[in-house]
Amino acid sequence: MFRTGRSLPAADEDARQPSGAERVRTLVAGNASAVLVIPGCESSERAPATVDARAVSPSGDVLLLLPVGSPATRAATHATADEVTAVMEITDVAPVAVPHRIRGRGWVAGWLTHVPEAERPAALALLADERPGLPEPGPGAALLRLEVGEAYTDDLWGAEHVEPEDFAEAAPDPLARHEAELLQHLAASHGSQLRSLCALVGDRGACAGWQRVVPLGLDRFGLRVRFCAADACFDARFEFPHPVTGIPGLRTAIRHLFDAAGA
Incomplete structure (x- = not known):
């Protein structure tokens, strides 16, 4: 069973959450796993292909590196x-x-073509920027373009x-590249402070009933935490006073949450 909650409303009332x-x-920019499916193919060709890397071009096309x-x-x-x-x-x-x-899950649908040879250097540079440390694609890799029709x-x-x-006009959340390591750090090193956040959404005395407290999601607008007991889970969203644009601002925003919970 799930319940949801919200605490500490943001100062920017019109900017509480990311758009669709x-x-x-x-x-697309994060670490989520992705596969590419070709609808209508013969059954032998329907197996989804794992996407090794992807990036979005300035025009809004998705560049894909596949076997x-x-x-x-x-x-x-x-x-x-x-x-x-x-x-x-x-x-x-x-x-x-x-x-x-x-x-969550996302779907990006459109029309698929190979990236022309003349455009490969620029496309590979975009992929390398999105995936630092990406090895130079060898002969076993193909570079494709997905012209987006809907998402x-x-x-x-x-x-x-x-x-x-x-x-095409949207930008990924500025914390997307770092979210995994930041959540893992919070879970490993700030368990007691995360547990204290329960006080911001209810009676402090009821907080002891939640046996596990796990940071679930992080973006520039706030932190989502999942509180779990034996038979139920409770998701709470803790909003930052203002959207953050990078790690320094995030540190200040997280300290603000922990200080408010301990007050």
């Missing part, structure tokens, strides 16, 4: 314009151990359809 477009862009022998790569080999439709399916799993670990997300914020123009 930003959430999809964050999924050269994957069904998606073979389908795109002789494709032109809008001959091949494809869907990238993204599964967002919490980077810390917690019951009901899947935080959709179903996550802890709810379900939302995203138009391609909104997807």
Whole structure:
């Protein structure tokens, strides 16, 4: 059983949560696993292909690095314009151990083609920027382009359809690249402070009933924490006074939460 809660409303009343477009862009830019599916292929070609790396171009196309022998790569080999439709399916799993670990899913659908040889250097540079340390793709890797026709997300914020123009204009959350390590650090080193946050959403005396307290999600607007007992879980959203733009501002915002809980 789940309940939800909210504490410490943000000072910026109109900017409490990321838009659907930003959430999809964050999924694309983050560490969530992704596969590419070609609808309508013969059964032998329907197996989803794991996406090794992805990035979004300035025009809003999604650049994909896939195995050269994957069904998606073979389908795109002789494709032109809008001959091949494809869907990238993204599964967002919490980077810390917690019951009901899947935080959401995203879908980006559109038309698939190979990146022209002349555009490969720029595309590879974008991929390397999104995935620092990405090895130089060898002959076993293919570089494809997904021209976005629509996108959709179903996550802890709810379900939302995203138009391609909104997807192209959105930016990923500035904490997306660091979220996994930040949540893991909070879980490993700040358990008592996380537990104290319960006092911000209810009676302090009731906090002892929650046996596990796990940081579940982090973005520039706030921190989501899951409190679990033997037969129930409770999600609480703790909003920052103002959206943060990087790690220094995040440290200040987290201290503000912990200080408020201990007051």
